Amino acid sequence: MLRQTWRRRIRRWRAGLALLLAGMICLAASFIFQDSPWYSSALTEVGATFLLFAPLLMLQRRIEKRFHLVETGQQAIEDRQNRTINEIAALSEEVAQNKDDIQRTLDQLSEAVFERLQTARTKDKERFAAVSANPTFESLGDALQRARELGLISDQGCRVPLRETPLFVRFHANMPHDVQLTLEDMAGNAIHTAYWAHDNSAEAVLVDIIEKVQLIGQYPGDVAFYPTHIFVDLRNLLDLAHRHSTGESRMRNPLGPLIQFCDPQWVITETKVMAIDEGYTIEAHRLNEMDWYDHVRPKGWADPTSLFDALESARALYRNGRLAVYPPDPPF
8 A cells, every 4th residue: 555655656656756857867977078168057057947847846746746636625515415416316305205195095095084084974874764754762872862962962862852841851961771761841840751671662752741731730732732733843953953964064063962942043051042153142140141132133134033932941040950050049
């Protein structure tokens, strides 16, 4: 290795060294030919020229070497920069491809999730539709159980008005044992409970309820009474709560666990009275603060009949402690 280094240096400086050697020879020869002034003078000038030119030549070679090293270094830097640029471009393309792959995977996952949700929602709609289309122990129990799982109805159950009477029927699933249909007054006081077991028919349960209504003197007569409407009203309540919880009605507007739907506009939840489309809310603890009917009725969007029914029922339930919010103890 050392020998090769010296060989390279000798090849690099050989022209300059040759000139130095030639200059020294010429100067030495000039001393030899001192007896001949012309030859001595000529040899002295040539030797001096060689000695002066040799360092310049060596300096030139040195500078050229430096330039060569700089150019080589610059070229190496440029090559490295080009490689780096190419690597960065390739890496950027790979990152972009990975982003596309990740986004595509996320999109596919989102599609799969929404497809699964849509399938479940379709089943829920069919489940709720069966309440009125085919009222059985299984269909009601399944629908009420699912509604509670989704937070659509209160854990105490939900109720519908028994039309042409001042009474209500509250539905509560106690699966897998029975479905309870409780006849109650406006304040939620239970009058009679019909237990719909697996071996009971819809006719038997309705007859049980109707006979109790007759017994307490609230039966409106065969012409005015249509008993199966309670299943239609229950389905409407479940459909309404489901649509608002899933955003099917163009925007998600959960109503909360429902207790009663006062068709067509107002609902009673565990904590409030609410206009379903307007979002107008009256908290249960404020029901006795003012005459809400006179306050809300003049608004152009308010349905007065539905508003009146909702306020009357909500006040009665609130005073009787049948909501999740309780009235203060006297004398407050």
